[in-house]
Amino acid sequence: MDSFFVEGARVWLRDKEQLLPATVSSCSHDDGTLVLTADYGEVVYVQQSELNRDKVFAMHPSSILGVEDMSSLGELHEAAIMHNLNLRYQKDNIYTNIGSILAAVNPYKLISGLYSPAVVDQYSKHHLGELPPHIFAVANECYRCLWKRHDSQCVLISGESGAGKTESTKLLLQFLSVMSQNSGGTPPSEKTTRVEQAIIQSSPIMEAFGNAKTVYNNNSSRFGKFIQLHFSQSGNIQGGCITDYLLEKNRVVRQNPGERNYHIFYSLLAGADRDLREFYFLSAGPGAYHYLSQSGCVKDSSLDDQHLYTSVMRWGQAFETRT
Template identity: 75%
Template sequence: METFFCEGARVWLMHKEQLLPSTVSSSDHSSLVLTTDYGKAIYLQTAELNRETLYPMHPSSIHGVEDMSTLAELHEAAIMHNLFLRYSKDDIYTNIGSILAAVNPYKPIAGLYDADAVDLYSKHQMGELPPHIFAVANECYRCLWKRHDSQCVLISGESGAGKTESTKLLLKFLSVMSQNSAGAPLTERTTRVEQALVQSSPIMEAFGNAKTVYNNNSSRFGKFIQLHFSQNGNIQGGCIIDCILRRTESFDKIPERETTIFFILC
């Protein structure tokens, strides 16, 4: 294993029952100095080394991937490390097969959701462009006509993760697609039902701030949103239904501070 321990090599270190992404700072025949990505220096004797305590990091984990189903190392540390690598480059979206993982950036990212981004993702199928919530919205919109069946998007995450914002972005994209399919002049689009749905954002946020007998900050308050499309592809109507996710057998595994949004296209 000595070839894996050259200076600068990227490795996984098992330390206190946790896998830590680390870099080899120096090594000789008797000892090894590692620096974890969290800034901690760890000294190891060569006699302590084995495949359980230290092993080389796969290139897919070193550079990061857009789709984590392609990671060669499928463990929690590799997943979190990949998300961090992308997050540090303002790539807040990452695919896991057909699932999209989003990390709240807590800051604006220029050009991420502007009109050019909507136009770009509306012209490509999922997988042709970097992961994005617009890619999910476009795939659902396309599948309405390709499969002739209703589509569902499930948005789930911890409190403050950005579920309501993600829902608003889905509405924004679908609103533009609906207006494009209707072929209406730009001057007439402001009166359409799509605008009413987009303007419902404050109401959606009010749902999230409601108080229930189970939790003061409504952490188990879910929303069921349904949109109805015509055969021409434009939105004809929709509804927002609030629901409390009680601890039943069906939702027994939902974390205490997690809420869910069901987004139905039909």
């Protein structure tokens, strides 16, 4: 029997078409039976006649300990990548590099201090790779490359529904706004500050008209968007635009069971005062309207429709004041 098959050894177990991380629970030198416990709870008995490199093999030390950059893994296969992400996720390390690519795992909870002003300041003073993986490291590298390469930069954020693309976009804009305000050692002009605020604070209104509850995500973006920022030679944000595309128009008239129409309709009914409701002939709650209740879901405990209405109106009033 191979020397690495000792009690407590970390191995890969091939189960049908997939590899599972497992631990050697015990091994019998008499009949050669190997008892493995997969990380997901399954107990597997492997006979001596079944032992071969394709069935069970040792886990590389880099996979046992986990790495910040998966390009340095000693074994590159799907199971090793997923296992490394899971190891870091269990320690609230939701960011992992893959070379110059950043992989983010949505923790579905708040992680204290992960995006604090102190963290923003820390990443603004270091190059990519000098600190642990973080979305601020990507944003900082993008900002630095504007001046280092004298060329436009692009950050592509992609992932499945609920992966955290919308929140990641907000964090990128937050970091770039801070860098803009601190650039050149001089305070930004009033016009520059207004531009930054308009871009960053546009999120509530974009989400209200373009996001909806789906079975996978309670705040799912049902459209794509391209955000373009223009920087001055001094490093300040001078202007920008948001282009939306591929809006899921059919959601307005039909939703799948358990899903909702766009947030704006529910927030309007929840937050508008009596005069505004009467002006638009809105005399009932969302359950009374077919296009808002046909899916059987008009309310979700994780969504505050009244608060969203307040945020949208606050943004709209602030925008009117600026213009």
